[in-house]
Amino acid sequence: MAAGACAVGLVVVGWLALDVPAAQGRDVAILHGFTGLDRPRVNGGLVTVGRLVDPVPYALGGLACIAVAIARGRPWRALAVGAVLVATGVSAQALKHAFAEQRFAPWLGYGQIDAASWPSGHATAVMTLALCAVLVAPPAWRGVVALLGGGCAIAVAYATLALVWHYPSDVLAGFLLAGLWVSLAVAVLQRVEPEGAAARRALPSERLVAFGGLGALAAVAVVVAASDGVAQYATARSTLVAGAMTIAALALALVTSVAVAE
Numbered sequence: 001m002a003a004g005a006c007a008v009g010l011v012v013v014g015w016l017a018l019d020v021p022a023a024q025g026r027d028v029a030i031l032h033g034f035t036g037l038d039r040p041r042v043n044g045g046l047v048t049v050g051r052l053v054d055p056v057p058y059a060l061g062g063l064a065c066i067a068v069a070i071a072r073g074r075p076w077r078a079l080a081v082g083a084v085l086v087a088t089g090v091s092a093q094a095l096k097h098a099f100a101e102q103r104f105a106p107w108l109g110y111g112q113i114d115a116a117s118w119p120s121g122h123a124t125a126v127m128t129l130a131l132c133a134v135l136v137a138p139p140a141w142r143g144v145v146a147l148l149g150g151g152c153a154i155a156v157a158y159a160t161l162a163l164v165w166h167y168p169s170d171v172l173a174g175f176l177l178a179g180l181w182v183s184l185a186v187a188v189l190q191r192v193e194p195e196g197a198a199a200r201r202a203l204p205s206e207r208l209v210a211f212g213g214l215g216a217l218a219a220v221a222v223v224v225a226a227s228d229g230v231a232q233y234a235t236a237r238s239t240l241v242a243g244a245m246t247i248a249a250l251a252l253a254l255v256t257s258v259a260v261a262e
Helices: 002-019 021-037 040-053 055-071 075-098 121-136 139-162 168-192 205-225 228-236 239-261
Strands: none
Touching: 002 021, 002 168, 021 139, 021 168, 021 239, 040 055, 040 121, 040 139, 055 075, 055 121, 075 121, 075 168, 121 139, 121 168, 121 239, 139 168, 139 239, 168 239
8 A cells, every 4th residue: 555655745846846837936936945054064074974975985774684684693684674675776777768758947058957857766775774774773773774765865855955955845755666566565564574574663653653753843843943045935935834744744653664664
């Protein structure tokens, strides 16, 4: 059911982002609001956060997840993580080229975002690592890993938008693509792993959702308060706040769905 929901969401986001002018206008407006975060004194930090899922750190993170699964005696999970890492990367690149379309934001001038930007490879990669980390984490750490992974995914997403590397719809699509593949992996693991392989959750799902919700709201508050320009934009129009909350809520929903499925 989770995989199906992600697939439907991916189709809807793609349709709105690439074929509906009104939705494209909202996409551009949200992106414009996020650019208020990129100021000279924080630009270096934003770039560092955005590059946390460059090929080398992404590969190291994936290998770490596989190593944890093997160390815990979960070979099926190690195999699932490896398959997901490959599937998300290949499918993201395939979708980028299949649906490449130049979207135009007048205020970007000659610095328009690449036509092959949907879905975001950065968002796909960071959410894939976050969900794989939850998948292989010991039960006692699963809740904490889910919250930290969701927080990292939100941070990378916001950084890529502030740096104008992607549109918000690219980020949402990347999250959904990662959620689709990991949900399929969870469904397979529930059928092939020995009974009792997944122990009791350390954090009840209700507490995980509550803590994650507070963290997501805090992330949105940071975006709104980070600069006068962003705050003024958010006050004048609710588009930025709605976009930031949607990204944070989707990240929370995905890490929670994997955590509670275990």
